Amino acid sequence: SQTIHQWPATLVQPVGSPLSLECTVEGTSNPNLYWYRQAAGRGLQLLFYSVGIGQISSEVPQNLSASRPQDRQFILSSKKLLLSDSGFYLCAWSMRMNTEAFFGQGTRLTVV
């Protein structure tokens, strides 16, 4: 069966520090991969999605970037964090022609 791993679960980082959140999927090949952010009091916003290695689409302009160095690995990064980057970050995957997205457990990021 397929599983999605996301780490770390919680993270407290100072303003201006770098960020790297990692997500990996097991048990499937060529998945679509997604990064969502849930800010306090708001819904989930799609940040990035990827349909293949090295292929990244950005949905909103922001201080973050994403990379997909391997088929089942998706990384969310920042060179310098802002206070506004705080939130709950969720990684998700789906099969190419499937409609259902499966979510990881999320990373709660607090920028101080």
Added chain:
Amino acid sequence: AQSVTQLDSQVPVFEEAPVELRCNYSSSVSVYLFWYVQYPNQGLQLLLKYLSGSTLVKGINGFEAEFNKSQTSFHLRKPSVHISDTAEYFCAVSDPSIGTASKLTFGTGTRLQVTL
């Protein structure tokens, strides 16, 4: 562009009472519709989805939703809630024509609080 409106940010309800969580969407094309549940500090779990066919969709944990195209709504219902249903519920839509039908647009969520 698509959008989703969840009219109620919080819904308090007593255990064993019925509940309806409202969801309206806006889209210029046909859509897929979803309801997800999020327990505290966890990821999202799919409750149910509407792709086509019968407008009444049954999901997990006794939940169901009805797609109403004329009212552009997809309200979630449960006839009798349990304490364990306390969670955040998200309605979402996707565009089946863009090739990534699981690229979701979410509503802002409804907090369901079940009490004794």
